[in-house]
Amino acid sequence: MRINRQRWVRWASAGVAVLVFGSASAAWADNVVADGDGATPVTGSGLSFGTVCVGSTVTKPALIGIQRNGASTGPNVFANGATVTLAVTAVTGSGVSTTPGSGTIGTIALPSNWSAQPNNTVTGALSLPVQLAATTPGAVTGSVSLSAAAGSVNRATTLAVSATVVACDTTAPVLHLPGPLTVEATGPGGALVAYTATADDENPAHPTVTCDHPSGATLPLGATTVSCSATDAAGNTGTGQFTVTVVDTAGPVIEPVMDITAVEATGPGGAVVTYQAPGAADAVAGTVPVSCSPASGAEFPLGTTTVTCTASDGHGNTSQRTFEVTVQDTQAPVLAVPADLTAEATSSQGADVTYPAASAQDAVDGAITPTCAPAAGSTFPLGTTEVTCTATDSAHNTATGTFTVTVADTTPPAITGTPADITTEATGPAGADVSFTPPTATDLVDGTVAVDCAPASGGSFPVGATTVTCSARDAAGNTATSAFQVTVRDTTPPSLTLPADQVLTATGPDGAVATFHPEATDLVDGSVPVTCSPASGATFAIGTTEVNCSATDHAGNTAQGSFKVTVRRTISGFYQPVDMNRVINTVKGGSTVPLKFEVFAGPAEATTTSIIAAISVKQYNCDPNAPLDPIEVTATGNTSLRYDSTGGQYVYNWQTPKTKGLCYQVGVSTVDGATVIALFRTT
Structure with missing residues (x-):
């Protein structure tokens, strides 16, 4: 046995690793599949992970080799030089x-x-990684079944696996939840509420947070408590909650109603006016009723009456919209004057003539007593006298009628040359001085008779129509009359003085404030107010805005005019490698020069290329006295305009013309007219 172990040690020292279970290295220990009779590990058959923390995953390698064991031949012995396949079976x-x-x-x-x-x-030594995912505290037992097969020989063995799982982490995750949220309802069901909920822990660093009302859910009107929790890998759970209150504070939206104007009065009380009440819609309540006061069909008095329409959504939110109804009295009274009459002279002065009273009826004021001149009972001279009767209602609408009283005494003088009606333009507040050639009169008896006209020629006539009455009277008291009208009108609009076009520099993304002071003077009314749109002091958007101004005198004559306000961004650049200030940048023809610049609207820097107009290149005659400076850095690649977010600037790679010795003006402009130009010469 000692000899075999020594032999293995020599083999392992040659670089072969064998069957060790541990986190750092492997060595012969367990689970070696043996040949011969029986499949038994060399030393033991167990793999112990020891103590493992809940939530962790541990890997240990098992090195597997083929062990010689048993007789030299037999059904359980691998053949010499065989290739043995090792596999996991369970x-x-x-x-x-x-x-x-x-x-x-x-x-x-x-x-x-x-x-x-x-x-x-x-x-042999094959490494088999064995993993343990520790999910629940307690003892873990298991096994890995292996097989070794070559030819008809298939041997099996089992590796026992054990571990003790303990809860190393007892700290629950820390939740980060929103504070109380208040959200405006967007419909009857409440509002869609989005929020962010996170958690911090050691393992994992950011456990998943689960809430009973997830972000993006629709919450009803009122207060809803959102409860959230997060569990770490050790099974520790942190909880928290916050409140979302969905409120309805927006009133209904009432449709606009156009003002009703020029309603003619039908009686002393004004006029009955009907209108279509507007509709109203609320985000929560939907369509809601609208009530207006005064109501449609009511009698509206003379003048302008404000109609107030009100709608409520049932949650205490009320909206109002108003419009105006104007009832006017522009109809003059209906005047009835006596018929012309003839009376005989009773003296050299003519005759005292009494004529029937004139009458007038007005739709608003009822019966009106006219005034007539000359009055009934007056002494009428020889000839024909025109009596003018006037009836004026309380709205200053006037009806005028005339009739004649003729005091006869033989043939009156004949008047000729009565001027035709004269129409002239007012020259001042008092009207205009009007001169005319008075008519002449010839009497059969007296010959030429003097003619008197009133008002007289050369006098000042007020704005409006004035009747000039001319009369001629003979010695017998026979009188002839004629008349014409002098109409002084105001058709000249005011004289409008407007400021010159303005060019401003933008003070921010919204543009710049422009102030101006237009004036208007009228021949009749003097100074009249001027209205401009947009008004002075308004913020003008970047670009060119036309300001339209008008002035109207009391006669309704309107003068109109306009001027332009241009608000431009500012361009900073070009930056290096391009030199500015009339310096001519020299560059090899055909090379590419990076044009770098920035665009500002006040302190705000633009980043979109849509505000940049086309890059302009214009050849010009070189200035021999201009300073020269070579371009130190050229570029390659795309020549299209782009915004470099890293450098915080626009970049346009300009490919110079290949022709040598020519000068070019290269400019870049914004769509609102800001421009920067650099000079180049190809070499």
């Missing part, structure tokens, strides 16, 4: 496994004089 025991779990481990070639070898001689 594995038992909780957590016990091998690699491979079953089947061939490998082969061992026996010496050509195997049958002449002494008993207990071992040859």
Whole structure:
């Protein structure tokens, strides 16, 4: 026996490892498959892992060789020089496994004089890793069944496996849960709630956290307690909980309603107005009713009335939306004047004439008493006098009517040359001075008769229509009259003074604030307010925005105009290897130059290539006096524009033209107009 062991030691020293069970190395110990009669390990048949912690996995290698044992020949003896296949046939025991779990481990070639070898001689060494996954504290027993086969000989043996599993870790995982969460409901069922829950432990470092309401679940309205736990490999469990409160604080959304304007009054109380009440929808309650006050079909008084529409969702959330209903009185009274009448003169002054009273009826004010001039009972001169009657309602709507009173006395003078109606533009707040050529009058008796017109030529006429009445009277008191109208109108819009176009530098991603002060002056109204959109002081987005301004005088004449506000980003660069400040960068034609730059909107740096316009390359006449500086670094590869997140800058590899001795301006611009240009010359 001593001789055989010494022989093995010499073999092992030549570099062969054999059957050891342990975490670090292997040596002959157990589970050697023997040939000859019986399959028995050389020394013992057990593999002990000793004491193992719960949650750990331990691997020990078993080195397997072929042992000579028994007669030199027989049915249980391997042939000289045979190749023996070793295989795992079965594995038992909780957590016990091998690699491979079953089947061939490998082969061992026996010496050509195997049958002449002494008993207990071992040859070959195949490593079989045996694993133990310790999941439950307590004793573990199991076995690994092995077979050795060559030709008709198939020998079997069993390796016993044992271990004691103990709970080395008694500390539960530490949970990291959110604090109390408040989430707005998104529907009748509540809201989808997402959160992050983690745990820390020695083994594993981050155990899985399980919650009875997982992240992403829909939680109902109200407070829900979410309970969570995590268990480590040693079976220690940590627990915790937090509260998620789903609330409904958003009121219903009421549809907008257009203002109702220009409703004509039908009576003293205003007018009955009907409208379509808006609908309303709530995220939780769905469609909810809307009540409006005053209600549709109610009588709305003269003027502007605000209608308030209210909707509640049943959770105490109420929304309101308003619109305006304007009832106006623009209809003048209906005026009835007496028919024209003729009276005979009673003296050289004419005649006292009494005529029937005029009447007027208004839809809002009812009966109105008109005023007429000249008044009934007045002395009317010879000739025809026009009586003007006026009726004005409380809304200042005026109806005017005329009739004539003729005091006859033979043939009155004939008036000729009455000017046609005159329309002129107002020149100031008082209207305009209007001059005209008065008519002339010829009487059959008196010849030329003076004609008087009122108002007189050259006087100031107010804005509106003024009747100029001209009359001629003969010595007998026969009077002829004629009239025309002078209409002073205001059709000239205000004079609008706008600022010049502005170019601003962006102060942030939203753009920049622009201020401006437009002015407008009207011939009649003087200074009038100017309205601009967008307004002065607004934040203008990056790019060019057209500002539209208008000014309207009291006559409704509107002047409009616009100017532009351009907000631009800033470009920083080009950076090295490119020199700026009018320096001409010299570079070999056909090489590639990296153009590096940054784009800012205020302190915010842009990173997307979509804001960069096309790279421009323009040949120009070289400046012989410009300083030169060679490009020290060139590039290769893709020439497309990209943003280098590592360097924090844009990069465009510009492939220079191959022609030597030419100068180029290479520029890069943002879509909003910021530009940077560098100069190059090919060599």
